Amino acid sequence: MTLHSPKARRPTIYDVAKQAGVSPSLVSLVLQNPARVSDKRREAVQAAISDLGYRPSRAATTLASSRxxxxxxxxxxxxxxxxxxxxxxxxxxxxxxxxxxxxxxxxxxxxxxxxxxxxxxxxxxxxxxxxxxxxxxxxxxxxxxxxxxxxxxxxxxxxxxxxxDDDGGGGMAASHLLGLGHIRIGHLSGSGGAAAHRRAGFLSRLRESGAELRIAGESGGTSEEDGYASTCWLLDHYPDTTAIFAANDTMALGALGAIKARGLAVPADISVIGYDNSTLAKSRYLELTSVDNRxxxxxxxxxxxxxxxxxxxxxxxxxxxxxxxxxxxxxxxxxxx
Missing domain, CATH: 3.40.50.2300 (Response regulator)
Structure with missing residues (x-):
């Protein structure tokens, strides 16, 4: 049979005050506004805190400050x-x-x-x-x-x-694909303010170039599954598409899955660009071109x-x-x- 010693009591502000030789109110002042305490007393309090392993109570601080x-x-x-x-x-x-x-x-x-x-x-x-x-x-x-x-x-x-600036970012995506020589470009969009602004910037730049507009999922969601479904719809209706701009990196991941499922390769057959420059885009495995929304x-x-x-x-x-x-x-x- 193994006997366990009782768990040590957590140190309190009173223990810190006793070891530092100051009042509990001064310890509280050091914790909340150390600049108002003399160097000698502040150092004594901080040394006691370190020695005892004291951790201030967030709840107590909240009650004291009303925040x-x-x-x-x-x-x-x-x-x-x-x-x-x-x-x-x-x-x-x-x-x-x-x-x-x-x-x-x-x-x-x-x-x-x-x-x-x-x-x-x-x-x-x-x-x-x-x-x-x-x-x-x-x-x-x-x-x-x-x-x-x-x-x-x-x-x-x-x-x-x-x-x-999502409008500007959508325009950047369009300019990049147009600059590479793509003219049959699809866009995976969705509902919501961010998707709407990215779509507007993208389409405005495409209209300037005279490129054909191909949009999927404008009123739907923006998940990976939505990206997959929208890409399938897009390639069913426009099989000659050579590039896809997704409203976010998560949708772009779905697009990559749909393209692979059809036996096509990225970027040899279809280029894909996402938005957000998330951890997905930065993955060395995916190496996804993306608009960084900062x-x-x-x-x-x-x-x-x-x-x-x-x-x-x-x-x-x-x-x-x-x-x-x-x-x-x-x-x-x-x-x-």
């Missing part, structure tokens, strides 16, 4: 990895100010988005980021600064909008907008476009003709 130091982020689908860089950019700007991000996946549907937002608001987040499709009125009375990340069909009144920079500016409005409620909402960039990899080439 949770948390930001809520609503995304529409974990399977679409574009939000990874957005989250990374947000955290790079928020962490230094002591904020953490709480993530909620809504999946398609206004009610689900509302539920996800309500769940985060119930946790008393200090700010909210919507990277999904809200209605214009769904966040009425939210009571916290709100930023919409990326083009959406509806932007709640009073919310900031920080987005990549989600990392969008995330940084989203965080800055929230922090500015948390500090000063009088700061008004802003609209900001961030320029995309084309990243050419191995899935696009000149057509074989």
């Amino acid at each position: 949770t130091k948390s930001i809520g982020l609503v995304i529409d689908d974990y399977r679409n990895l574009w939000f990874v860089d957005l989250l990374r950019g947000m955290e790079s700007a928020l962490t230094e100010h002591g904020y953490q991000v709480m993530l909620a996946d809504s999946r398609p549907g206004e009610n689900r988005i509302q539920e996800a937002a309500d769940g985060l608001l119930a946790m008393h987040v200090d700010g909210l980021v919507i990277a999904a499709e809200p209605s214009a009125s769904m966040l009425a009375g939210a009571g916290v600064p709100t930023v919409v990340a990326g083009w959406r069909d509806g932007v709640p009144a009073g919310a900031d909008l920080i987005t990549n 989600s990392d920079l969008v995330g940084v500016d989203v965080a800055k907008a929230l922090l500015a409005r948390i500090r000063d409620a009088a700061v008004g909402p802003q609209r900001k476009l961030i320029e995309p960039a084309l990243v050419v990899r191995g899935t696009t080439a000149r057509p074989a003709f």
Whole structure:
């Protein structure tokens, strides 16, 4: 029979104060505003914290400050990895100010988005980021600064909008394929604000060139399965297609699967370009040409907008476009003709 010693008690702020020879209130001051404490006392408190392995209670800090130091982020689908860089950019700007991000996946549907937002608001987040499709009125009375990340069909009144220039990005994709010599180009699109702007920029550039317009899935979803189905439809109706532009990298992955299933090769038979420059596109296995929507920079500016409005409620909402960039990899080439 093995005897286990009782688990050691977690150190408290009172233990830190006793070891440092100061009051508990001074320990609290060091934790919240160390610049207001003399070097000698601050160093004594920090040494005691290190020796004891003390970790401040976030709940206690929240009660003391009336803020949770948390930001809520609503995304529409974990399977679409574009939000990874957005989250990374947000955290790079928020962490230094002591904020953490709480993530909620809504999946398609206004009610689900509302539920996800309500769940985060119930946790008393200090700010909210919507990277999904809200209605214009769904966040009425939210009571916290709100930023919409990326083009959406509806932007709640009073919310900031920080987005990549999707119209410009769609135009970049078209120019790249036209520059390679493609004139029979298909586009896999979907519902939602971002897809609509990417489609508009793409089609505008094609019209300028006189190339034929071939669109699939304009009112559907933007998942890998949607990309596969739309590519099948496109190749059934336009078998001479030599290039495909997908509204996002996830749809492009579906396109690659559909092309392979028909015994065709990328880019020898059909070139494929995606959008978002997600971790999928960067994979050495896929080497997917993609338009970088600079989600990392969008995330940084989203965080800055929230922090500015948390500090000063009088700061008004802003609209900001961030320029995309084309990243050419191995899935696009000149057509074989």
